[in-house]
Amino acid sequence: MKSSMLTGNIRWMKSMNKSLILNAIRLHGPISRAEISKITHLTPPTVTNIVAELLETEIVVESDLGESTGGRKPILLEINVSVFGMVGVSAGVKRIKAVSANLDGKVRETVQLSVPPNASADQYLSILKKAVRQVVDLIQEAGVPLLGIGVGMHGLVNPDRGHFLFAPNLRLKNLPIRTALEEDFEVPVEVENEVRALAMGERWFGKGCRVKDFICVHVGTRVGAAVVLDGQLVHGPSFAAGEIGHTTVDIGGPLCSCGNFGCLETFTSVPSMVRRIQEKLEEGTKSVLQGRLSGKGEPSAGAKIVEAAEEGDTLAKDILAETGRYLGISLANLVNLLNPSTIIISGEVIRARGWMLDPLRREVKRRALSTPSGDVTIVPSELGEHAEEIGALTLVLKRLFEPRA
Ligand SMILES: [Zn+2]
Structure with a gap:
């Protein structure tokens, strides 16, 4: 397909009713035309006409026959995932x-x-x-x-x-x-x-697909969050909504890359974990991490800390737990503020499920109001390395x- 033709098709598909029908097929397929009509509240002739157009572009295909409720078995429709x-x-x-x-x-x-x-x-x-x-x-x-x-x-x-x-x-x-x-x-x-x-x-593909209000928190070289309310991303007029990494958790804390002191990121990012580990090593704490971490900008540092914890290293486990507690304090504030049903944590260090997530969950439970903290589920992302x-x-x-x- 030529790109100009494709661009034309996409413009065409963006019409409201077509998107409604496509989305119904995506979410509920394989699905019959009659069911699409029920879900979208579009009339059966409208559904039939638009489905015919969608079949022509091959983005929708007819699949197996569905269960009959007395008459002829209905033909079911599904998205042709390999078409684009x-x-x-x-x-x-x-x-x-x-x-x-x-x-x-x-x-x-x-x-x-x-x-x-x-x-x-x-x-x-x-x-x-x-x-x-x-x-x-x-x-x-x-x-x-x-x-x-x-x-x-x-x-x-x-x-x-x-x-x-x-x-x-x-x-x-x-x-x-x-x-x-x-x-x-x-x-x-x-x-x-x-x-x-x-x-x-x-x-679309992860732990947020069945909930309307959730917060996604990423812990890596940086710490950030995204807030989804009623299925929509919250941006704010400066597109900065969710910058949880730069909320203050310690007024006397270390200098952050944003110029402020004591931001959450300075306690929970992977470089901050490396910094605290190096301080402990210099004080004489024994750890398998001695010599394994080259510097705070190292790309695989998070994985190395988790690996050390898996080997039973006390320092690695302590740092992960401390990080979990700091994050938990900030998330307790978010739970009180926004009452999300789910918080999804992503990033390399979430492999350290128990060591980081358990103290994090405990802190949220301890500090947030009992009703919203009782209703929130805190889960690690499962989208994997290509998240x-x-x-x-x-x-x-x-x-x-x-x-x-
Ligand atoms: Zn900051």
């Missing part, structure tokens, strides 16, 4: 990772490129395009038309314009990511902050499937 390819990108400070997937969100090809320190805007965009190009080439070799590209970007992002605005540790400002990628690839491009994108991945890229892909799916007024 998508690219999901996580664009970070040190690396850019791009993956390909079909409409089911299952990752197929992966490309990862490094970003040199102090990269210029042009350099950064050119690495981003190179990573996307490599994955797009693989999708096109397989003969599948490209539906769109989703980018989960570190820092503040304006998703309406597809612009990266600012990140304190990425000395770049105002990158026109959507414009740059749409020029080269001629498909719709969605851009969102990395944790906000992650939350969308959870909403961030799956979140980015979801931005494309959301555009196609979600009815927009």
Whole structure:
């Protein structure tokens, strides 16, 4: 399919009724036309007409026959997940990772490129395009038309314009990511902050798919959150809603990358865990981590701390528990403030389930009001190693499937 034709199709699919029907098939398929009519409150002739158009584009296919309730067995419809390819990108400070997937969100090809320190805007965009190009080439070799590209970007992002605005540790400002990628690839491009994108991945494929109000917290080199209320991401006028990492937990605490002192991030990010471990090692605490951690910017530091805890190392276990307690204090505040039904924690250190999550849950229970803390479920993400890229892909799916007024 030619890209201009594909863009035309996507525009066509975005009409309200088509999205309503597509979404009903996605959520409830295999499903009959009669059931779609019931769920969407569209008349049976409208459903029949739109389904005929959807069948023509091959995004919907007829599957097996359903159970008969007396008469002829109804023909069921489902989404043809392999009809389109998508690219999901996580664009970070040190690396850019791009993956390909079909409409089911299952990752197929992966490309990862490094970003040199102090990269210029042009350099950064050119690495981003190179990573996307490599994955797009693989999708096109397989003969599948490209539906769109989703980018989960570190820092503040304006998703309406597809612009990266600012990140304190990425000395770049105002990158026109959507414009740059749409020029080269001629498909719709969605851009969102990395944790906000992650939350969308959870909403479609993870622990957020059956709940309307949830918070996704990411613990890694940075600590951030995304708030989803009534199924919608909360952004705020400056697109900064959810920056939990920069809420103060200790007025006399260490200097943070944002310029404030004692932010949650300075106690719960992986570099902060490495810093506390190194302080303990210098004081003479015995640990298997002696010599294993090269510095606080090390990319695999989180995994090494978890590994040490699994080997029974007391220092590693203590640091994970302490991190869990700090996070728990902040999450207790969020529970009181927003009354979410679920909090999903993601990041490498969540592998340390018991060591970190148990103290975290205890702290929430102890500090939040009993009713909201009794109603909240705190769970680790299960989206796996490609969670961030799956979140980015979801931005494309959301555009196609979600009815927009
Ligand atoms: Zn801060």
